[in-house]
Amino acid sequence: MSDLQAKQRQLLIDEYRASVEESLIISICNDYELQKPKEFANAKNVLDSIAQNVACEEATGFNPDGFGGDASSGDGGDNLDSASVSLTQSRTLDGRSKSISGTTQSSDPTSSSTTPSEANDLHILAELFPDTDAKALAYLLKKYKGDYDSTIDELLRFQDRGEVYTIPKGIDSFFCPDDEDGPNRGKKGKKNKNKNKNKNKNKNKQNGQASSSSKSEETCVEEVMFLSDRLYATYDQISELYQENGQSQACTLLAHLQNLQDLGLKAQDEESLKTAKALASKYRRVPNDLFSVLVQVARQELPDGANELALIIDRHFSKPKLQKLDIHYTLSPLSDQYVFDGTDKGLAASKKAFAAPAAPAWTPAPSVPIPDARTYQEARAVSQDLHEKRREAYSKAVSLARRSKGNPLLRAGVAVYLEQAHGMRDSVAAANSRAADLLVAQTRLPNRIDLHGVTVQDAVRISVQEVRAWWDRENGRRRVVAGTTGFTIITGKGLHSSNGVAKLRAPVIKALQEDGWDVAAEAGMCTVLGRAGGR
Numbered sequence: 209m210s211d212l213q214a215k216q217r218q219l220l221i222d223e224y225r226a227s228v229e230e231s232l233i234i235s236i237c238n239d240y241e242l243q244k245p246k247e248f249a250n251a252k253n254v255l256d257s258i259a260q261n262v263a264c265e266e267a268t269g270f271n272p273d274g275f276g277g278d279a280s281s282g283d284g285g286d287n288l289d290s291a292s293v294s295l296t297q298s299r300t301l302d303g304r305s306k307s308i309s310g311t312t313q314s315s316d317p318t319s320s321s322t323t324p325s326e327a328n329d330l331h332i333l334a335e336l337f338p339d340t341d342a343k344a345l346a347y348l349l350k351k352y353k354g355d356y357d358s359t360i361d362e363l364l365r366f367q368d369r370g371e372v373y374t375i376p377k378g379i380d381s382f383f384c385p386d387d388e389d390g391p392n393r394g395k396k397g398k399k400n401k402n403k404n405k406n407k408n409k410n411k412n413k414q415n416g417q418a419s420s421s422s423k424s425e426e427t428c429v430e431e432v433m434f435l436s437d438r439l440y441a442t443y444d445q446i447s448e449l450y451q452e453n454g455q456s457q458a459c460t461l462l463a464h465l466q467n468l469q470d471l472g473l474k475a476q477d478e479e480s481l482k483t484a485k486a487l488a489s490k491y492r493r494v495p496n497d498l499f500s501v502l503v504q505v506a507r508q509e510l511p512d513g514a515n516e517l518a519l520i521i522d523r524h525f526s527k528p529k530l531q532k533l534d535i536h537y538t539l540s541p542l543s544d545q546y547v548f549d550g551t552d553k554g555l556a557a558s559k560k561a562f563a564a565p566a567a568p569a570w571t572p573a574p575s576v577p578i579p580d581a582r583t584y585q586e587a588r589a590v591s592q593d594l595h596e597k598r599r600e601a602y603s604k605a606v607s608l609a610r611r612s613k614g615n616p617l618l619r620a621g622v623a624v625y626l627e628q629a630h631g632m633r634d635s636v637a638a639a640n641s642r643a644a645d646l647l648v649a650q651t652r653l654p655n656r657i658d659l660h661g662v663t664v665q666d667a668v669r670i671s672v673q674e675v676r677a678w679w680d681r682e683n684g685r686r687r688v689v690a691g692t693t694g695f696t697i698i699t700g701k702g703l704h705s706s707n708g709v710a711k712l713r714a715p716v717i718k719a720l721q722e723d724g725w726d727v728a729a730e731a732g733m734c735t736v737l738g739r740a741g742g743r
Contacts, residue, residue, distance in 0.1 A: 216242035220255060227259040239611065254611075257621075329354070332609045336602060336626065337363050344375050360602045364595065368636055370665045423455050431457040438513040439464065439505050454709065458524030459731065461517060465501045466731045474500040487518050493525040494518065495728050495735070525729060584650065587643035594636045601629035641666055648674075654681070656696040659712050667712045668719045671697055675725060675736050694728075694735045701732040 217237040224233055236254055240247040333345045340363065352358040366373045432450050435457065436443045446460065453459035474497075475481050484499040491499075498521065506514035581587035605625035612618035644666035651658045657674050659667045678695045702710030710732070717734050720727050726740040 210243060212243040213241070216248055220251065224255050224259055227262040228255060232258075236611065239607070250607075329356075329610070332606055333359070333363075335609070336360075336605065337367075339372050341374065344373050347375050348373060356606050357599070357603055360606065361599050364599055364602070367633070368595065368640060369663045370637075428455055431455075432460075435461060435464075435517075438507055438510055438517055440507060441505070458520050461520055462498075462524070462731050465498050465505070468505060469497065469501050473504055475503050480504060483514065487514065491518050491522040493728075494521050495730065581639075581642055581646070584643055584646040587639060587646050591636060591639035591643055594632055594639055598629050598632045598636060601625045601632070605629065641669070644670065654678075655694070656698070658698040659716070660698065660700050662712075664711055664715050667699070668715055671716045672719055672723055675720060675723075678736075679738075694737045696733055696735050698733045 221233050240251040242248045349359050432447050436446045449463050450460045453463055475484050480503045483503045487499045488496045503514050581590055605622045608618050608621045644662040647661050648657055699712040717727050724740055726737045728735045
């Protein structure tokens with residue numbers, strides 16, 4: 209303990225000795241770094257909250273030791289002193305162990321050893337964040353070396369994005385005994401490794417396709433060579449694109465065609481245009497403009513090369529739905545003018561409603577009242593301020609919970625701070641949504657929006673609402689007429705994501721398809737062509 213720490217602690221002991229036991233003062237001081245003015249003020253506030261009601265409690269004759277009898281009797285006093293000494297020793301040891309851990313090398317976050325103090329800390333975090341797995345809380349707490357503020361801040365970031373913190377997949381794979389990428393464990397491990405590889409290979413053959421993470425090196429080489437043999441491109445060029453697009457053959461081909469299309473390459477002669485038109489009529493799910501590039505880059509010496517490449521792209525756009533995506537977003541019900549009541553009058557009114565111009569375009573408006581923000585910077589400032597207040601409420605709840613030791617007064621304080629933190633959750637979400645609306649509005653065009661910088665939940669909500677507004681502006685036509693580009697939604701390719709995978713593209717496309725729209729997927733974006741099935 210530094211001299212300044214001891215000096216500041218002695219000041220608090222001298223000030224509160226008359227109303228608070230010295231052992232309790234020392235115990236509280238050990239939880240703070242008193243040499244810092246902010247920490248000293250926090251410790252003083254805690255002692256003030258304890259000392260302000262001491263006179264009233266003594267007047268009631270309440271015995272806080274839990275052993276019964278008069279608080280002033282000899283037996284009760286001995287028991288209370290013993291309990292206080294025990295509490296002081298345990299809290300002093302906890303504080304000492306924390307100071308030692310702060311100066312020595314930290315242990316591996318994946319270590320399974322847990323002290324009683326750490327178990328109590330995990331129990332507190334589990335009460336504050338019941339949706340998060342206990343193992344994930346333990347991993348995160350050890351990652352930040354027991355720092356509650358950093359741990360809570362990280363958990364709140366995930367909660368604000370509508371996500372739940374989980375242990376990174378690399379950690380799960382490391383502890384999996386049957387992991388293919390794990391360390392070599394002798395002949396037995398090698399045997400199991402080959403067994404799992406064959407098992408996965410058979411499983412992928414049954415499913416008709418394999419995920420990018422489970423593809424063998426031989427399969428990757430074959431897919432790259434297939435493309436390089438049928439395109440005017442080298443093996444190295446295709447291999448680089450193949451790795452950038454998650455080892456997906458179709459995405460690699462789409463990226464290659466998109467790059468050439470951006471350079472202005474397209475069919476010029478009549479023979480190429482005729483071939484592109486024939487492919488477009490055969491593969492209707494693929495955007496037509498891609499065939500004009502495809503017939504130019506496919507090797508002419510292979511008569512069936514362009515058709516084989518087009519088949520790969522068509523399979524990519526017509527992959528079956530493996531499972532229904534659970535997306536939580538709010539959709540407004542149809543108004544009465546769109547409801548068909550089974551009569552001729554209702555049918556005529558419905559047709560008239562679809563043919564007439566609809567309401568003005570959707571304007572961003574949060575569902576929860578928050579301070580008015582007219583610019584993106586103001587909305588972000590409001591969001592960060594609410595996030596900081598929420599984090600402070602959680603930190604105070606944790607601090608009181610660690611000191612409560614069954615004290616009902618302190619437990620009541622924990623409940624108050626938790627109620628404050630939970631009450632600000634909707635406000636934080638509304639502020640984030642308002643910021644997302646204003647960010648998208650900055651680059652918004654009549655037939656295009658850019659979703660870079662928004663969360664998945666806001667991206668889904670904005671996409672559905674913007675597409676509906678665009679369709680109303682198109683006067684409810686059954687499908688976009690030829691010559692128009694539809695409504696384009698830029699989702700990004702995931703180049704700035706942590707794992708290099710686009711997070712917005714798949715949820716946005718799924719949500720639009722669930723809402724009944726015909727969506728054409730492209731690299732880093734998607735285009736809405738109209739209502740699916742000509743509705």
